[in-house]
Amino acid sequence: xxxxxxxxxxxxxxxxxxxxxxxxxxxxxxxxxxxxxxxxxxxxxxxxxxxxxxxxxxxxxxxxxxxxxxxxxxxxxxxxxxxxxxxxxxx
Numbered sequence: 175x176x177x178x179x180x181x182x183x184x185x186x187x188x189x190x191x192x193x194x195x196x197x198x199x200x201x202x203x204x205x206x207x208x209x210x211x212x213x214x215x216x217x218x219x220x221x222x223x224x225x226x227x228x229x230x231x232x233x234x235x236x237x238x239x240x241x242x243x244x245x246x247x248x249x250x251x252x253x254x255x256x257x258x259x260x261x262x263x264x265x
Contacts, residue, residue: 215243 178186192198215221219239224232 211243214247215239218246219243 193202212221219242221239225235226232
């Protein structure tokens, strides 16, 4: 157990209370989506490294990486059926 100074404890308590509000959760939801997209790009598509030298070819890599990411997300997206969300592989 960690005992913090009172001022630090109060700031932490206020931040934790704010995180329980619907407004904070809605605002944070957008950030979660963006961070997940960036993480997918880094892990699956090597977004931090360029295959080429020079800005011309490197610039070509960006749209191709973006398209691959979009297609992967589209294919993996579950489909909406009358019974709810199901995987596209279930059909």
